[in-house]
Amino acid sequence: xxxxxxxxxxxxxxxxxxxxxxxxxxxxxxxxxxxxxxxxxxxxxxxxxxxxxxxxxxxxxxxxxxxxxxxxxxxxxxxxxxxxxxxxxxxxxxxxxxxxxxxxxxxxxxxxxxxxxxxxxxxxxxxxxxxxxxxxxxxxxxxxxxxxxxxxxxxxxxxxxxxxxxxxxxxxxxxxxxxxxxxxxxxxxxxxxxxxxxxxxxxxxxxxxxxxxxxxxxxxxxxxxxxxxxxxxxxxxxxxxxxxxxxxxxxxxxxxxxxxxxxxxxxxxxxxxxxxxxxxxxxxxxxxxxxxxxxxxxxxxxxxxxxxxxxxxxxxxxxxxxxxxxxxxxxxxxxxxxxxxxxxxxxxxxxxxxxxxxxxxxxxxxxxxxxxxxxxxxxxxxxxxxxxxxxxxxxxxxxxxxxxxxxxxxxxxxxxxxxxxxxxxxxxxxxxxxxxxxxxxxxxxxxxxxxxxxxxxxxxxxxxxxxxx
RNA sequence: GGCGCUGUAGCCAAGUGGCUUAAGGCGAAGGUCUGCAAAACCUUUAUUCGUCGGUUCGAAUCCGACCGGCGCCUCCA
Numbered sequence: 001x002x003x004x005x006x007x008x009x010x011x012x013x014x015x016x017x018x019x020x021x022x023x024x025x026x027x028x029x030x031x032x033x034x035x036x037x038x039x040x041x042x043x044x045x046x047x048x049x050x051x052x053x054x055x056x057x058x059x060x061x062x063x064x065x066x067x068x069x070x071x072x073x074x075x076x077x078x079x080x081x082x083x084x085x086x087x088x089x090x091x092x093x094x095x096x097x098x099x100x101x102x103x104x105x106x107x108x109x110x111x112x113x114x115x116x117x118x119x120x121x122x123x124x125x126x127x128x129x130x131x132x133x134x135x136x137x138x139x140x141x142x143x144x145x146x147x148x149x150x151x152x153x154x155x156x157x158x159x160x161x162x163x164x165x166x167x168x169x170x171x172x173x174x175x176x177x178x179x180x181x182x183x184x185x186x187x188x189x190x191x192x193x194x195x196x197x198x199x200x201x202x203x204x205x206x207x208x209x210x211x212x213x214x215x216x217x218x219x220x221x222x223x224x225x226x227x228x229x230x231x232x233x234x235x236x237x238x239x240x241x242x243x244x245x246x247x248x249x250x251x252x253x254x255x256x257x258x259x260x261x262x263x264x265x266x267x268x269x270x271x272x273x274x275x276x277x278x279x280x281x282x283x284x285x286x287x288x289x290x291x292x293x294x295x296x297x298x299x300x301x302x303x304x305x306x307x308x309x310x311x312x313x314x315x316x317x318x319x320x321x322x323x324x325x326x327x328x329x330x331x332x333x334x335x336x337x338x339x340x341x342x343x344x345x346x347x348x349x350x351x352x353x354x355x356x357x358x359x360x361x362x363x364x365x366x367x368x369x370x371x372x373x374x375x376x377x378x379x380x381x382x383x384x385x386x387x388x389x390x391x392x393x394x395x396x397x398x399x400x401x402x403x404x405x406x407x408x409x410x411x412x413x414x415x416x417x418x419x420x421x422x423x424x425x426x427x428x429x430x431x432x433x434x435x436x437x438x439x440x441x442x443x444x445x446x447x448x449x450x451x452x453x454x455x456x457x458x459x460x461x462x463x464x465x466x467x468x469x
Numbered sequence: 470g471g472c473g474c475u476g477u478a479g480c481c482a483a484g485u486g487g488c489u490u491a492a493g494g495c496g497a498a499g500g501u502c503u504g505c506a507a508a509a510c511c512u513u514u515a516u517u518c519g520u521c522g523g524u525u526c527g528a529a530u531c532c533g534a535c536c537g538g539c540g541c542c543u544c545c546a
Contacts, residue, residue, distance in 0.1 A: 010473090027546090028546075029546085030546080031544090031545085036546085037546090039545095039546065040545090040546045041546085042546075043546040044546075046546095047546095071544090072544075073544070073545095152472095155472070155473085155541080155542085156471095156472050156473070157471075157472060157541090157542070158471085158472090160471095161470085161471045161472075161542085204544085224546095225546060226545075226546030227473090227474085227540070227541075227546080228540075228541065228544095228545055228546070229545080229546070230473090230541070231472085231541060231542060232541095232542085232543090233545090255546090256546060257474080257540090257546095258539085258540070258546075259546085260539075260540095263538065263539065264539080265539080265540065265545090266546095267544095267545060267546095268544090268545065269544075269545070290494090291481095294481070294482065294483095294493085294494065295481075295482060295483090296482085296483080298474085299474080299475075299482095300474080300475075300538095300539070300540085301481090302481085304480095304481090306480075306481090306495085307480080307481060307495085309495080310480080310481070310494065310495035310496080311481090311494080311495085313494080313495060313496090314493090314494045314495065316508095317494090317508095317509095320507095320508060320509080321509095323508090324508085324509085352483090358483075358484095360482060360483050360492090360493075360494090361483055361484080361492075361493080363483095363493070363494075364482095364483070364492055364493035364494080365492095365493085366493090367492095367493055367494070368492085368493075371510090374508095374509055374510070375509090375510070377509080378509065378510055379510090434504080437504070439504055439505070442504085442505090443504095443505075443506085446506080446507095455507070455508095456506090456507080457506095457507055457508055458503070458505095458506080458507075458508090459503095459508085460503095464508095
């Protein structure tokens with residue numbers, strides 16, 4: 001049984017899909033006005049792992065991740081650079097796609113864009129208007145939060161507390177400072193669409209309500225996003241969708257903790273960010289994913305290079321085992337099949353993931369597994385290929401297909417014939433030198449290869465090599 | 470002011486009443502192996518879970534107070 005912490009109930013709840021085996025899931029994606037930073041990457045990666053695990057469990061997941069492609073920030077950027085806002089959106093949508101691909105994030109089922117759903121958005125606003133939840137002031141349409149009695153149920157806030165807070169902007173036009181824009185009247189030079197209220201564009205919150213309804217239905221299973229979206233964005237989505245459709249909106253709300261720098265939230269406005277694309281220049285996607293996987297998705301994670309290094313270092317254990325196994329499989333020698341509790345490890349991995357996607361614990365299971373396998377290899381003279389295939393299968397299933405912290409599918413050096421042959425030639429020469437006890441030459445070859453990024457490893461009968469970063 | 474999260478070894482981080490007199494990763498120390506390395510393996514590295522009280526046969530885990538860190542309430546993953 002899978003348990004998920006639900007922000008709405010503030011409890012871990014058993015996950016029961018509305019229409020098994022189908023699962024409908026929505027994630028509030030980026031506003032495409034800039035490259036995304038490593039903090040954004042954390043939630044993209046974590047929702048990816050959650051999605052992969054649900055698929056592993058046999059669910060058919062429809063995963064929608066929206067792209068906000070019309071918005072104040074995009075317009076601002078376009079004005080600064082004196083280009084069309086649509087070009088800004090297009091450029092950074094492409095950059096987004098490229099970066100998530102590099103992070104080995106599985107593509108979502110669909111990436112709905114706000115600008116492609118203007119008619120659905122207008123339709124929903126009209127419904128809200130006809131039901132008395134919206135009011136129009138001179139082409140600006142607002143949501144009347146006082147009309148929605150459950151306002152605040154997700155964030156645990158109540159309207160009166162919010163009103164007395166000094167930070168809520170006072171806008172003379174609105175009935176209540178908390179009322180938010182559904183439709184924004186176009187200012188000169190801004191992109192606009194025609195609507196019953198005049199030319200304008202959608203507010204930020206309404207797009208998610210309209211698009212999730214269109215693609216996932218009026219009520220769906222999982223809605224996720226960063227913790228900073230709980231209020232007001234997700235609260236407003238609930239208000240819009242439930243008022244318009246008259247139905248319960250979402251069953252499980254999931255929220256991701258922040259990535260901090262020096263214990264402070266990484267954000268564009270604070271300027272304390274590194275883009276994912278920059279970090280990918282120095283670290284592999286696997287290392288980055290490993291770092292994220294090693295802490296729970298809901299908690300904070302203080303980001304440092306040192307931690308990334310330690311994640312990368314940890315992965316070497318998995319890489320080394322892979323190299324060892326490849327060697328054995330290449331030899332294809334018969335041997336005994338040792339007793340090994342594969343099912344037990346699989347079970348523990350699942351139990352960890354079933355407990356609100358406890359990835360740190362799941363990774364611990366993988367490391368325990370690797371340690372046990374290494375022991376078996378050390379204490380047996382000959383082992384059957386069958387055993388190694390099972391080891392590989394476990395790692396491919398858990399570490400690769402679910403967590404994405406290793407990638408066995410990558411074509412490594414061993415697939416490049418000429419290089420491999422040359423390296424093996426050098427290895428043979430070195431073997432000869434070693435036999436003649438010419439260690440000076442042997443070390444010279446090893447050192448030289450190492451400088452080219454090839455690490456040698458001697459064992460009793462032979463020398464193996466692997467490419468390092 | 471309101472709401473919420475958080476404090477576990479040198480660093481990161483699970484565990485949230487007995488199966489844990491606290492997983493896993495990094496780092497550090499010693500050992501086995503090796504021509505030397507590397508890798509792997511073994512051993513060591515928190516009698517203790519922010520502090521002080523309380524509940525309980527039993528608490529890191531529940532309750533209370535206090536101290537510290539962070540977030541949201543304004544765009545933000």
